[in-house]
Amino acid sequence: GENVEQHPSTLSVQEGDSAVIKCTYSDSASNYFPWYKQELGKGPQLIIDIRSNVGEKKDQRIAVTLNKTAKHFSLHITETQPEDSAVYFCAASWNSGGSNYKLTFGKGTLLTVNP
Amino acid sequence: NAGVTQTPKFRVLKTGQSMTLLCAQDMNHEYMYWYRQDPGMGLRLIHYSVGEGTTAKGEVPDGYNVSRLKKQNFLLGLESAAPSQTSVYFCASGQHTGELFFGEGSRLTVL
Numbered sequence: 440g441e442n443v444e445q446h447p448s449t450l451s452v453q454e455g456d457s458a459v460i461k462c463t464y465s466d467s468a469s470n471y472f473p474w475y476k477q478e479l480g481k482g483p484q485l486i487i488d489i490r491s492n493v494g495e496k497k498d499q500r501i502a503v504t505l506n507k508t509a510k511h512f513s514l515h516i517t518e519t520q521p522e523d524s525a526v527y528f529c530a531a532s533w534n535s536g537g538s539n540y541k542l543t544f545g546k547g548t549l550l551t552v553n554p
Numbered sequence: 555n556a557g558v559t560q561t562p563k564f565r566v567l568k569t570g571q572s573m574t575l576l577c578a579q580d581m582n583h584e585y586m587y588w589y590r591q592d593p594g595m596g597l598r599l600i601h602y603s604v605g606e607g608t609t610a611k612g613e614v615p616d617g618y619n620v621s622r623l624k625k626q627n628f629l630l631g632l633e634s635a636a637p638s639q640t641s642v643y644f645c646a647s648g649q650h651t652g653e654l655f656f657g658e659g660s661r662l663t664v665l
Contacts, residue, residue, distance in 0.1 A: 482656030538650035
């Protein structure tokens with residue numbers, strides 16, 4: 440089955456700096472790569488996703504890049520703010536019967552943004 | 555629109571006791587999931603369902619059972635709780651696009 444490795448496990452940055460979290464996946468058939476943000480005491484929430492026919496996607500201060508050849512994808516957060524502090528999970532999924540319904544998650548990265 | 559609702563939010567059990575966690579979603583989603591989250595282990599899939607009346611095993615199914623009698627509900631049962639099942643449990647629902655909507659979690663402690 441799919442295996443997703445996520446690094447680093449913890450990341451501390453100063454407010455205003457950029458943060459980068461990296462993930463690798465094992466199954467070349469995977470074609471959907473979402474990122475989830477989990478705030479303390481809450482469930483994870485999707486913040487951005489990318490499909491394998493796209494190399495990069497941006498949404499305001501966050502962006503995701505995908506390198507299919509190397510089988511890795513990354514989350515980039517620019518101009519970090521204290522409210523970006525959370526646990527971030529990457530995930531990978533392959534299309535089965537027209538649906539990307541089964542995700543494999545990385546182990547998560549605890550991001551701390553220091554004021 | 556409540557989204558995904560889990561009950562109970564907290565529970566303490568003794569070893570050997572049984573319990574059921576209830577998940578309800580009001581988004582008419584086909585797919586529903588139960589994950590457990592442990593420190594340093596990320597989110598691990600216990601069981602999932604691709605539609606009413608169906609269930610399938612995930613990555614860590616041992617010691618758990620599930621049922622999806624109605625499309626909007628997905629129940630997770632522990633027949634004989636063990637300390638290793640102390641965890642935070644998350645229910646999620648989704649459609650074919652892959653985006654999952656998570657509940658707020660149920661914290662279970664087994665003594």
